[in-house]
Amino acid sequence: MEENKKIRPIRSYVLRQGRLTKHQAEAISLYGNDLIIPSSNDLINWDRLFSSKEKRSILEIGFGMGDTTAEIAKRFPQNNYIGIEVHSPGVGNLINKIKAYNLNNLRIIQHDAVEVVENMFADESLDAVHIFFPDPWHKKRHNKRRLIRAEFLRKVATKLKKNAYLHIATDWEDYALWIIEEFKVCKEYVLKTNEFQIKPDHRPYTKYEKRGLNLGHNVWDIVFMRI
Ligand SMILES: C[S@@+](CC[C@H](N)C(=O)[O-])C[C@H]1O[C@@H](n2cnc3c(N)ncnc32)[C@H](O)[C@@H]1O
Incomplete structure (x- = not known):
C-alpha cells in the first residue's frame, strides 16, 4: 500500500x-x-x-x-x-x-x-526570461516551495541564448538575498550590472508590485546574463 x-x-x-x-x-x-498553447512534450517553434522571422523570443x-x-x-x-x-x-x-x-x-x-x-x-532558443514577483513563500517552512532555486536557474540557463538575460524582480528582501545565493552556484550566468538594479523603464509596475509598494515594501530587480 x-x-x-x-x-x-x-x-x-x-x-x-x-x-x-x-x-x-x-x-x-x-x-x-x-x-x-496546450502543454505537451513538443518543442515550440x-x-x-x-x-514571423527574426523576432526576439521572450518568456514570462x-x-x-x-x-x-x-x-x-x-x-x-x-x-x-x-x-x-x-x-x-x-x-x-x-x-x-x-x-x-x-x-x-x-x-x-x-x-x-x-x-x-x-x-x-529548445536549448538556446530564448532571448530573455522574465520572472516578476515570484511567490515569496516567506515562512521558513515554505521556503522549499520557492521557484527560484539553483536547479531551476540552471534549467532556464540551458534554454537561453548566449548573452540573453534572465530578469527577476521581488519585493521580499529575504528572497532577493536568497536569489543571489542560489545564483552564486550557477556558473552559467553573470550579473548584468550590480546585484540589485533600480527598476528599469522597460518593466512596467505589476499588480503584485503595486500592492507591495502600498504596504511600504522595497523592490529588488536582479538581472543575470547567460554566458
Ligand atoms: C506573486 S504572483 C505575481 C504575479 C505577477 N507577476 C505580478 O507581479 O503581478 C506569482 C504568480 O506566479 C504564478 N506561479 C507560481 N509558480 C508557478 C509555476 N510553477 N508555473 C506557473 N505559474 C506559477 C502564480 O500562480 C502567481 O500568479
Whole structure:
C-alpha cells in the first residue's frame, strides 16, 4: 500500500479555485483555442507559432493577471512573447487584454512552468526570461516551495541564448538575498550590472508590485546574463 503512494512534487504554487468572471470565462471559451498553447512534450517553434522571422523570443513565468505582460507586448511589437501562468482568472484576463490591444505577438501556456520550461523550449532558443514577483513563500517552512532555486536557474540557463538575460524582480528582501545565493552556484550566468538594479523603464509596475509598494515594501530587480 505504502509503496503505491504517489510522491507529489513540491510545487511553487497552490491552485485555489479562484472565481472566474463571466468576461474571463467567455474570453477563454472564445479565444482559448487560438491563444493558449496546450502543454505537451513538443518543442515550440516560435517562427511557426507567430508566423514571423527574426523576432526576439521572450518568456514570462507567473504573469498573474497579465496586465504587465500585455503592456510589455504592446510596447515592444518587435518581440514575441509567451507567458506561463497556472491560474485561470489571470489567463482569462490576459486573453481579454490581448484582444483589447489587438496583439499578435503574445501567447499563453497554462501549466506548471517548471515542467513547461523543461519540455517545451529548445536549448538556446530564448532571448530573455522574465520572472516578476515570484511567490515569496516567506515562512521558513515554505521556503522549499520557492521557484527560484539553483536547479531551476540552471534549467532556464540551458534554454537561453548566449548573452540573453534572465530578469527577476521581488519585493521580499529575504528572497532577493536568497536569489543571489542560489545564483552564486550557477556558473552559467553573470550579473548584468550590480546585484540589485533600480527598476528599469522597460518593466512596467505589476499588480503584485503595486500592492507591495502600498504596504511600504522595497523592490529588488536582479538581472543575470547567460554566458
Ligand atoms: C506573486 S504572483 C505575481 C504575479 C505577477 N507577476 C505580478 O507581479 O503581478 C506569482 C504568480 O506566479 C504564478 N506561479 C507560481 N509558480 C508557478 C509555476 N510553477 N508555473 C506557473 N505559474 C506559477 C502564480 O500562480 C502567481 O500568479
